[in-house]
Amino acid sequence: MSTTKIMNMAETTPIIPKTCKAGVVCNPGPDFTIEVQDLPVPEIGPEDVLIKLNVTGLCMSDVHFMMEDWGLPPMQGLPICTDRCAGHEGAGVIVKVGERVKNLKIGQRAGLKPIQDVCHTCEYCKTGKETYCLSCVMTGLHIDGSYKQYIVSPERYTSLIPDGVTDEIAGPIMCSGSTAYTSIKESGLRPGQWAVFPGGGGGVGMQAVQLAIAMGLRAIVIDTGAERKEACLKFGADEFIDFKEVESPVERVLELTNGGAHAVFVTAVQSYPIAQGFLGHRAGAQVMCIGLPPAGKYNMEVNPSTLAFRNQSIKGTLVAGMADVDETMDFARRGKLRLEPTVVGLSKFNESVQKLKNGQVAGRIVVDFNKD
Template sequence: MSDPSPTFDIPKECWGGVVKNEGPDFYVEVEKVPVPEIGPHDVLLKLNATGLCLSDVHFMVGDWALPKMSEMGTKCAGHEGAGVIVKVGEQVKTLKVGQRAGFKPIQDVCHNCEYCKTGKEQYCSKAVLTGGQTDGSYKQYVVSPENYTTVIPEGISDYVAGPVMCSAATVYTSIKESQLRPGQYAVFPGGGGGVGIQGVQLASAMGLRPIVVDSGEDKKKLALSLGAEHFIDFKEGDPVKRVVELTEGGAHGVQAYPIAPSYLGARVGGIVMCIGLPPSGKFHIDVDPGALAFRNQAIKGTLVSSLADVDETLDFAKRGLLKLEPTVVGLSKFNESVQKLKNGQVAGRIVVDFNMP
């Protein structure tokens, strides 16, 4: 006989980090919010942890060309959740109560369009953005559709699995789509931050040679300990000149920043990968078409990850090739932590544990 599924007492209310004063001076207040009802094809997740991502801040500030959270009926941002399935809808066939699962930047897609059918469902025009168009992982209990739920394998802590849902998987997809080959140089401006430091580890595990451009001893120590071949402090001289010297001609690939194309130097076939989403209308990249033509260079963007790429990223974590030692805080530090993120004062990642006061 198979083991009976565990049972969970599901409360009527749960904790949520609710956005207040939406806009440039927003803050997050922890308060009781209703536990949502699920439909026949959904599961209810009880989240143990949520990563804090800069995209959350953009949603709460409202500086993207999207409707405001409040206009979409959303109170809680967040899209890096990890927890356990505590209830399944009556039509759910493949998931069980007690399984560990994650909550991603996209809550659901249409499953029928060209992109959904070709493994690029993150570009579905009907994709529901978690923490923007529907309550996100700043809420302890969330609804996830069965056919868009990611199962978390055993052996990965919630503190690592939560950030995999967005930051690690997003940078993994970007590295894959850059088509860089083992032995080539990948430059990560801001690589000491939460997204970059996971990119450095994944790039290293995939056989690339990561170079981090950032500033400060903490970030230097972290980057070099997790696979960066070089750390260039941008406050100590010209980082572009140093990159071109170290790579003997220019990087093969670089994560985007306004000056990113210059890191490619004269490298034939070099590519700039755009994954960060700045405020609408900010940080345009100035490109010389001559350099693109003469040196066969390219600029390409990727959004978040497909279901398949999230699973592949979790597998790196399961094999111990993706480590994250985030700063873990309890509910009482929710707003303080989000404000630190907004102000660029975070090395690595912050994770909020719903089970800590």
């Protein structure tokens, strides 16, 4: 059942408690855990809104940050993230607005993205690449993220959730869904071309496959397991290659695509060392880097001669800006992105994050703050 709540402010005024539930990162590092605690509800500034989250998605990026394997400063070294709450896939409703907020209103549905705010004045912000702003505020790193039920969002960078998209779908779209969309969009692939998705049965990959198909591409998924195969084929993938059953996934892709994919979208970081092989001799083909591996692991050995002779390229994209989040939401509103996440309550918070860490999740897990 959907946890979507639409508030009619003519009938009710939100009651904001002094404390709220939150999944707090304990013992950051390889053996981290998530402990559900009661934390103070944050205060907002005059140009901010307070969002009561109904759900948060669980993203592998948070796992890397909590494991501290990206080579970033440790969580204790980021004093702004005071309560050590990760997460950046939140969906809920605005329950309070600052005195200088002009457009957003109490009762509107809104979410929390991987980037909480940007400077809005630099070269990148002015040219539609605001997610690369050097002054960006990263959710769950610089500030507490969506593992906390009440969060602060600046009006100028708050994404709204349209009618027809449940919170369980909107949460993951804030990061994984829209991140996949941005990468596909930037690849410039045209309808009918081949797109390969190593890790296409995971949380990002499964949404990427659906979006690629909705955009007219032919999708090949490389992953393992009957559950992931069933889901990917149900969502329209042309082919599912189980890397535990097929001796050479690269050769199989070259056979299916008559020489090589037009692009490979890497969400499973273990695939980076072989990613260029999926392109074969396809001129103009691309490796699109989405997944972020641990520091020093799964690097690519690039053959520059192949890039030159076949006009191939390697490109990275980070997360989606506001426009791409809105466009991805519209795919879901039209029924083109049909994520079917596993929804759990707060009592399963740590267990679910550990399953994600250990690669035991097909698709996406969403934590419902309104369930025990």
